[in-house]
Amino acid sequence: MKQQYAVIVLFALIVASSLTSLDSYRSTSRKVSEDMDRALAITMQEQQSDVINQDTIRTFNSHLQIAALRGKATLAVDTRSRQFKAYAHCSEATIFSLSDQRPAALLWMLTGFWAMFVWYRRAAIALPAGNGFGGLTYSEAEGCFYAADGSHVQLTPMQHHLMEMFFHSPSHCLSKAEICDALWPKKPDANDTLYTLIRRLKPVIEQHSNLKIESDRSKAYRLIIK
Secondary structure (H helix, E strand, O other), X not given: OOHHHHHHHHXXXXXXXXXXXXXXXXXXXXXXXXXXXXXXXXXXXXXXXXXXXXXXHHHHHHOOOOHHHOOOOEEEEXXXXXXXXXXXXXXXXXXXXXXXXXXXXXXXXXXXXXXXXXXXXXXXXXXXXXXEEOOEEEEOOOOEEEOOOOOEOOOOHHHHHHHHHHHHOOOOEEEHHHHHHHHOOOOOOOHHHHHHHHHHHXXXXXXXXXXXXXXXXXXXXXXXXX
């Protein structure tokens, strides 16, 4: 799997974990609100009074169906309205503790393992034995070039082919004839095409590594460290 796909999977796991946790919280919040509203309505009907006291709170708690809410839900009166209006309240922390976060916890655990996998894999890609040169790394397994920070270096097919040739050459030096024969075998004179390819490849390589491409007596090109 390519590095960018591994990161996409990691992002998808983070989103899935967050949404699962949020969905459980919202579902529990609705159930808690319904239970508190029902218990409050029964309490006020039984009490037949607009006064909130200790007896009101005890009665309210006794009518709560969610046992874990008893002693944690609070009653208050809206003093901004001319008419008496009581309401029940419960903290976000209590709702979260009541929600079933086990599926989300499993997803977060999987996300953590995947993040470690991506990190170690990125570290392994950054410095593969025998394939690193001047801060640029070529992964034979994936057929990709990576910068020192592990990011994928975007190259055109021709640029990629030429860089492969540079990396496979022990001296990192290629003659113009050698390049033209490999890239454009049916073209009688590919010097101008090669010049354009080198001109466009140079800034990409210099941006992502400590390498640069130099002309060797106008007969060859050499990949060297700056």
